[in-house]
Amino acid sequence: MSGIQRFHPAFLVVELVSFVKGIFFVYFFLFVLKAQSTSGWVVWGRYILIAWSVWAIVNIFLKWRFHGYEVTERTIVLHEGVLVKTRRTAGLDRVHNQTSNTTFVHKWFGLTSLKLETGTSGDHGEIEFPVITQEEKERILSLIGLQQQENGSREGDEFFEAETVRTMRFQSKKKDLIRASFTSLSFLAIFPLLSAAYSNLAVFFNLEDGAEGAWDYLVLHWWMLIILFVIALLISSVIGYVRVYLKYGKFTISDDHDKIYIEKGVANVTHFSIPKRNVQAVVVEQSILKRLLGLASVKLISAGSSELESEETSSLYPFLPKHEAYRIIQDMLPHYEIQEEMRRFPRHVLWAKLLRPYYVIALSIAGFLIFKPTFLWVSAILFMVSIILRVLDYTFTSYIRHGDLIQIRSGALTTETFVTHKRRIQQATVTHSWLQRRFGIATLSFTNRADPTHVSELYGVSREEAGEFYDWYRQKSASS
Known part of the structure; x- marks a missing residue:
């Protein structure tokens, strides 16, 4: 035309x-x-x-x-x-x-x-x-x-x-939407909204005095307070379910020989397709709540797509049972096999993590000393939180190389399992700081094609493992 x-x-x-x-x-x-x-x-x-x-x-x-x-x-x-x-x-x-x-x-x-x-x-x-x-x-x-x-x-x-000819891999049902509503905590959304609405109305209508009297009455009649709380929770649950249904209702994952298709939404309907040959890596994310419930979110990192803008579209259903998510990945992308058993780091890696500089804590101490010395105790709390997060990160960090795949898992509150193929790695780098040299470890980093480029880092690998990875990566031209 x-x-x-x-x-x-x-x-x-x-x-x-x-x-x-x-x-x-x-x-x-x-x-x-x-x-x-x-x-x-x-x-x-x-x-x-x-x-x-x-x-x-x-x-x-x-x-x-x-x-x-x-x-x-x-x-x-x-x-x-x-x-x-x-x-x-x-x-x-x-x-x-x-x-x-x-x-x-x-x-x-x-x-x-x-x-x-x-x-x-x-x-x-x-x-x-x-x-x-x-x-x-x-x-x-x-x-x-x-x-x-x-x-x-x-x-x-x-x-x-x-x-x-497409093969249907997943289709959301009512139980999936209920599970998603609970996991996303969207049923709690009404409480901050009610609090904000009350605060704004109190300014216009002087509700404080009346509210104090109503609260005293409810404290004396505690059973009414329980009933009101249950009613508010039920209303909030319905609102949360409707929000999840509008966003994730009619969610389907299907594929054919060459493509993966994702369709979702009731109010706003989204259709997304990605060539399998463009998939650079698979990322499995689990928050604390999802780990407790055995759920996972799976994202596909693709060449030719923006990682930031396609966060929603390139993500498989974010509330899949973990083993079902692994099965769907295995069926659609047989070359990306996720392993359950992975290698943990030795104990001296934890000490190396704990001895790394605490720049945020140092800045907070300096700031409080200059502007608010009486709040210096907050730095102590931040220091304890930093230690806990580093211990958790060490606990959940693991890795494995099997065949032409490398799989790493890291994170403290939210863990991320990253799986990529040797041929999809664009660049590999091994670095070691003065502290790492004292502990005989290094940081392994590699990049995959995306927009922006996706960089993965693994802190704490031994020098021997870093050398083996580098030799393994150099052989990709011969193996491909």
Whole structure:
């Protein structure tokens, strides 16, 4: 198709709603909570906010009027800028991943959004269509598939879903959503909201005296306090479940020979796909609560995608039972086999960790001595917390090399198990400080392709193990 295409007029509504969502609480604070305030910063804040809002609305219209795109058989050309025009071109064969997100505003108009990731670092690594019809989306994806097929790639299979046989690996059920609601602690969200609402209302309606009388009454009639607490907890649980359902409802994980597909959401529907050959590493995270419940969150680090922006989309269901998560990974990515038994570090590594400098503690002591000597005891508490965290980090840190894989686990309150293939490591470095040399240990670090580059570190490996790893890594060219 030739000629510049402008985005659908619904672009104005989508961008305006997004702006209002981002600015709503600032308006609420300045014009509602601070409605009676005549402070200079509040008054000027209102003027600046109104001026900024007017400019943002005008800018939304200008972007819709002057931005556009062209899609040819081989390239996508984006026309951007209002005062300074820019023209950005990307080859269809450079597209690695695609994400489609349909918010409730998109649903009003029967539209969706499309984001294509090309693998280029920086701001120009993504091609985004904020508002697009389903038909136009399918047309673009079909052109990408045809172009990639011409280049000898199988990535076109993703875009011809009728010809692709997918295997369903996971589909969220009611019990999964209840478990997610409990694990995320979203059922407790109502209590800080009630506290904030009471504090704000008390300012306007002088509720303090009445509240003290009501509290004295409830203390005398404690059974009513229990009933009110249970009712509030039930309401909060329902609200928490609804929030989780809207975010993780209809969550599915599937795959075919070449791709992994993730679909999720009820209010905002997200479709994400990633080529298996682009997976650089697998990360399994467990918080304290998840470890107690035997749950885990699995993320895929992919070449050609932003680690920060795709945190949600490239994550498998974040409340999977650990062994089920391992099974799904093994089924979809047979080359990434996660081992349960790993090697722990000897005791002298713990002493090396404990003797490392405590820079934050030193700064806190200096700060308290200068500004608030009476609070110097806080530094002692921080010092004890730092020691506990280092002991926990030593306790949970372990590693193993098996075949062409290396697997490391680290963390104190939240543990992270990182698994990558020798061929996916871009660079390996072995360093050792003066303190480490005294203990005969070193720090092993290696990088994987991502945006930004993902760096993994393992503190405390012996010099012999560091040398063996370096020799193992150098053999990757021969083994690949």
